[in-house]
Amino acid sequence: MSKNLYVGNLSWSTTEDEVRAAFEAFGEVTSVKLIEDRETGRPRGFGFVEMDDAGAREAIAALDGKEFGGRNLKVNESKPREERPRW
Template identity: 75%
Template sequence: MSKNIYVGNLPWSVSEDEVRSAFEQYGQVNSVNLISDRETGRPRGFGFVEMDDAGAMEAIKNMDGKDFGGRNLKVNEARPRAEKPRW
């Protein structure tokens, strides 16, 4: 079973590989998805990491508040995206 983790307050210059290697020390990383602005293509400073359950809990415990590229990360279990009404 895997868990999706929200990772916020990322430096805009960070790569998916850098995020992957930071989280791999806590367990198997299945995927990394850094979010970009649709219109400009610039990074938005957050993303999602999918990991095995045990590794995810360990990563959340150890990475939340940790300095990463000069910024303190915000790391927690991702919540399902709320449905937006389509007008």
């Protein structure tokens, strides 16, 4: 079983490969997706990491609040996206 983790407060220069390397220290990473602004294509400073359940718990404990790329990461289990009205 895998877990989807939210990773926030990323530096805009952080790459998916850098995030993958940091999380692979704790378990098998299935996917990494850094979110970009739809209009500008610039990074938005957060993303998602999908990885094995045990590794996910270890990664949250080890990386949440830790310095990464000059910023303190926010790492937790992601929550389902809430439906928002389209304007």
